[in-house]
Amino acid sequence: MIRVLLVDDQPLIRAGLRMLCAAEPDLEVVGEAGNGREAVTLAERLTPDVVVMDLRMPGVDGISATSRILAGRPAIRVLVLTTFGDDDHLYPALTAGACGFLLKDAPPAELLDGIRRAAAGDSPFSQEVLRRLVNRAVSNRPVDKKPVEGLTSREQAVLELVGEGLSNAEIAERLHIGVTTVKTHITALMTKTNSPNRVRLALVAFRA
The missing domain is CATH 1.10.10.10 (Winged helix-like DNA-binding domain superfamily/Winged helix DNA-binding domain)
Incomplete structure (x- = not known):
């Protein structure tokens, strides 16, 4: 079972992600956070396998949260899921230690596959993002x-x-x-x- 922590400041987005994961027999949502500060606290307490991380949130943003989570729990895999695929968000997230970068307009199957790949040690990227990196x-x-x-x-x-x-x-x-x-x-x-x-x-x- 892959333990997932959802981090997004929009309750509707979290609800949609939770329902998506709940329909999969190998995924379990163990917690939700509405900002980066909550994400760091929950990651320390729950030790999820994968954190699905939004980037733009009030207070502690996703990039800072990613860095803090991995400083305390380096085995956790942080998968960025964001609306913003520009370089100003991409490279800081990767520098902070994110293992992958998916866009919110990705098909549900791509997101689920990305969570599984992240948990398995892979680095999932939206094809558009990977091509831009290259x-x-x-x-x-x-x-x-x-x-x-x-x-x-x-x-x-x-x-x-x-x-x-x-x-x-x-x-x-x-x-x-x-x-x-x-x-x-x-x-x-x-x-x-x-x-x-x-x-x-x-x-x-x-x-x-």
């Missing part, structure tokens, strides 16, 4: 396109799909392999490319 990174320096040495044909195929922003489940479906196998390939790819996270791996895919 585009910004490559625009700041010359792109030396060359293949990554030492990859198997299957690892190369997985790498290309990571670069397209696909989730592990989508990669598994595309390549007709198991999700566990995809995770194994991604772990190997991160090691071979010295990529600390999925964003960096997507950048490697772009350059390759």
Whole structure:
């Protein structure tokens, strides 16, 4: 069971997220917070697996709350869910330690998948956000396109799909392999490319 803490200053949004999670047998909402200060207190007391974090809230915002939560409980995964996908919110959230970044207009299935991926140690990003991260990174320096040495044909195929922003489940479906196998390939790819996270791996895919 994945224990989820919902953080959003709008009660209606929290109610919708709670109903969405309640319909899933593997998700349990263990608490709700209306601002960052409450989120830090509840995260310390409830130790959820995943915190679904809004960014713009009165008082302590989501970025500060993320930093404080992870300072005390580094094993917690913070998944940002926000209306604002601009760089002014994206990069500070990632710097604070958020593991993923989804937009509130994402389909419900994408949000549920994102929570599960975050709990499993993955880094879920909306495809739009992931592409912007990669585009910004490559625009700041010359792109030396060359293949990554030492990859198997299957690892190369997985790498290309990571670069397209696909989730592990989508990669598994595309390549007709198991999700566990995809995770194994991604772990190997991160090691071979010295990529600390999925964003960096997507950048490697772009350059390759």
